Amino acid sequence: MLAIFNSLFIGIVLISSSLTNQIVSGFSRPLAWVGFTLGIGFISYFFYKNRGKDQFNKNLISQGVISILTGIYISFYFFSPTVYGSLFANFKIFYILVLLSASLYISYYRTKKISDIWKNFSRLGLLTLFLLLFSIPTSVTRLFSSDDSNGAKLIPFSLEKDGNLDLSEFFINPPIIHASEWAPDKEVLYVPSQLPSGDYIEHPFFLTAYKGKLLSSFPLLPGLYNSFVYFSLKLIGVKIVTPDTINLSSSGPKMHAIEDFIYLEKFSSSLLFAITSILLFKAICKIASARTSLLITLLYSFGTTHFSNTSQTLWQHGFIEFLIVASIFLFLSKDILTPAKILLLGMILGCFFFVRPPSILVAGLLGLVFLWRLRHLPAKEKLNLLLISAAGLFIPLCSLGLLNYLHYGHIMGGYYLMEKSFALSGMPDRFIGNFWEGVGGLLISPGFGLFVFSPIVLLSFLGFFPVRKRIGFLILPTLLSTLAYLYIYGKHFIWWGGVSYATRFLTDLMPFFAVLLLPALTISYKRTILKFVFILFSIISVWAHTSAMYSDAPFKEWQGCKRLPIREKAWRWERIPYTMPFRAYYPYLTGKLDIEPIHECQMGEAAGSIGDRTAFKFEGSSVILGSEKVLRDITAYFRSGHYCAKIFSKVEKERNPSDEVLQILITQKDKIYMSQILNSDLSKKNEFEFDIAKSGKTKISVLKKGNTPVIFAGLTLTKGTCE
Structure with a gap:
């Protein structure tokens, strides 16, 4: 029934999105996909109509209205960079209010008790919760992006234009420096690559040069995911203008369509944000009540960098979070030791390395958890499951590894060539910072500290003591991953993560801390002092990350127009970014x-x-x-x-x-x-x-x-x- 329900929803969304694009753009789009989506809707209708007429009519009306509004919401969202910008600005408030109102109405009328609204709300369909989680980050007016994600933003247009991953059409005339004139320079924004002739080509750090092509220095998976979203949107008539070129040899023209593809990036990021949060909700529901699961999911979604970073930009962190949550979901399944789930787990663990190399430590620790689960099985069954998991690991190794090798000449892809470029620029090792300053900055600095921006994480460590049997397997991966990340990024020469907000480098670990909040939350139901602390830390955490998106003051505190060096800003207690709206x-x-x-x-x-x-x-x-x-x-x-x-x-x-x-x-x-x-x-x-x-x-x-x-x-x- 759930599959049919979702099929109907998707069909109506596609129809309404496509028709909205047709109407607003003056019927300039092909209408073939409208008929296709109509077909999906009608097929779903006939499959579903025999499931009880009265209930069907109620579900059809409510689902139809939400589906149509969602389709219009998606269409209007991509009119934002154009002359139709006011359409989305006005409609998004109406759309979110409709979702909230419908949710609260249904939550009340289930038992007609105000005291049960919260509990009933947590039991609403996943679709409603997903739409709320998706609409909140997409409704943010601010366009926040990073140079690190330029590859992910541009790969869809390169695939469409030339059918390859070469970004040379967007970054033209990179400076050529003759070998006799070359001198190392530790400028981190522009780095060199050596040509076969012995000369050097200079380019931004987020690009790398290989065999005459300019490629993304960062992993390809975010760009491929963004491409899937991009081409899916094109099927329903969404028009996103191809970016113009940047002349690297001069100040040259800027990308005239920059807002369009940043809107695409934010849309893709918000979609991944909502999928990860919903998957976490489903995972926690396996071991806790729906209300408790919802509370933890909301704290994870809006009280950590999962919101202030992952939901807005296609950094690699969002994909690591998704992989960790997917792994936790499988480990909490009762029948994880089935061949299909073991194969899937192997594929998930095999992807970590190709998203963010340091995260291979996390994958390895989760792999140890899997091996521990096999300890009581007969030797033959254990061997079979190990072979199946190895086959799963082999799939991303063959696909993503081969893709990297073909385009970059190395299985690590752009990271390998980027390290060579930094070495040529005079920085063979980027992990040369003051370790204790970096660790202190990552944890307690007023500008970036994890415990300052997400104090709710402090209560996660209570999960190490009153351990629930079902989440005990997370203690070792969480503890060792945290220590490893602090060791690695504490020594990074820019431990604060560049132009970012809060503790970006520790974003990968937020799913672990979210699940380990479970003991603290359940104890707080009965302990008044802990409840007070939990509520206080929750308010601070949610405000710290949501204010950065909805209020100018916290975000501007870290913009490039500020002249105070970041290292100095990081330690000014009188200017904690999320307190700036109160200044x-x-x-x-x-x-x-x-x-x-x-x-x-x-x-x-x-x-x-x-x-x-x-x-x-x-x-x-x-x-x-x-x-x-x-x-x-x-x-x-x-x-x-x-x-x-x-x-x-x-x-x-x-x-x-x-x-x-x-x-x-x-x-x-x-x-x-x-x-x-x-x-x-x-x-x-x-x-x-x-x-x-x-x-x-x-x-x-x-x-x-x-x-x-x-x-x-x-x-x-x-x-x-x-x-």
């Missing part, structure tokens, strides 16, 4: 606001210091495009009263004292409380007093005036008179 309210309580350019998005050039503050030089080219603003406007909440503004600035050299260089504006809506223009003669006065007549939201603007360069190190606003 606007601090002045209301403290009566003080300190604005430093080093913490704000700006385009100035570093220019020493003023006092103990880092200063930047601003000229006409340094202002934010389309305005006179030196910094983006800063909004904060102030109480009414008398204030002192202290500005830290100077000019580069003596100028006409009457030249205007800066303007400080402090306003509430159309009310101006301070409009102070600073001239070149900044030595006379840098403190100004003003009054705020009404408590509330206040905007601070810093504007560049005239052509005279100015060196600016920020300003402070303090309640009271200037000293």
Whole structure:
């Protein structure tokens, strides 16, 4: 029945998606697939209609409505980068509200007791939960991506255009450096590859060169998965513009279709995110109640990097998470020692290496769990199962290994050539960082620490003690994998994971920690103190990761426009990223606001210091495009009263004292409380007093005036008179 139910859902989704694309795009798409999907829907109908007429009619209506809305949701999603962007922006709220309302309505009417809503909600069909899990990350307006995933983003278009994995059509004219002119350089953004002639070709680190082709440096599986999603979407009429080229020899043209293929990446990532979460839910349901399983699934989905990283970008972490969850699902099955499941387990374990080489440690530990399960079997049966699992391991070795060898000349694929490129650039070993700094940063740093961003993980370690018999097999893999990852990435020269959010390098391990939350959660039902701690840690964890997606402040804290080095940002407790949305309210309580350019998005050039503050030089080219603003406007909440503004600035050299260089504006809506223009003669006065007549939201603007360069190190606003 479930298969029929899902077939009907898929058929209606395809129909409504295809028709929506036809209508919005003016019937410019072929209609053949509409007929095909209609056929799926009608076939499913006739198979299903004899399952009780009354129940069938109810299911058909509810399923039909949700299916149609889902199809429209998918279509509108891909209109977002186009002139039809408002369609999705308006429809997504309606769609999510319909899903939630229908879920709560059904949950209440099952027993008509408010106290049972939560329990009944957890027992809803997997389809409803899957759609909710899928719609939340896809509804995020922000487009967050990484250079690491460029291969995964572009492979679908390369396959469509040329039928190969060569990305040379997107990155043209890579610089050629003659062997006589070559000198190692530890620049991590551009690395070299040596040509057969002895000369060198220079390219971004996420690409590698082999036999005249530019290929992705990272594993191919994310790109192949993205290709499957891409071509499936094309069948229902979704149009995604092929990206333009980037000239590597110059600043050249940017990819004009960048939003389109990042929308595709986020769609694919969100789909994998939802599939993994649902599979985890099904796995935990084998050993716990539906309510407990749902709680753990939601914490895993929205309280870890599974949401803030995996759901938005096609890094390799998402696939490792999926493989771990799939392995756990099989281990929790009652009949895991059947040949079919053993073969599948072997295939899963064999894929780890081809997704992310360090994860082979995880695969090996899970393999030991499998061997332990065989210890009591007769020798003959044990040998048969070992041979079957070996056959499963052999399948990815032959397919993915051969694919790597054919395209990269090595079974490791792009990773092998990337390591050679880093060695040529003067970095033969990237694991050269301070080990203890890296381990501390991964676990407890305010900028990236696992226990700071997901404190709920701390309670997972309770799973090591009141061990449930069914999850005891996870203790050794979790403990040893965690120690191995800390050892490897603690020594990485960028242990924070580059331009990412929270503890990206430990994302692979989140499924282990999620399942090991089970003892803490079940104990918390009866222990008030533990329940309080569990709820508190859950709120912090979920806020830390969801605020990064739905609020500007946490995400901007880590953007490239910030001028403070990441290593320094990582250890600033006063600027934990997910506390940034509350920063606007601090002045209301403290009566003080300190604005430093080093913490704000700006385009100035570093220019020493003023006092103990880092200063930047601003000229006409340094202002934010389309305005006179030196910094983006800063909004904060102030109480009414008398204030002192202290500005830290100077000019580069003596100028006409009457030249205007800066303007400080402090306003509430159309009310101006301070409009102070600073001239070149900044030595006379840098403190100004003003009054705020009404408590509330206040905007601070810093504007560049005239052509005279100015060196600016920020300003402070303090309640009271200037000293």
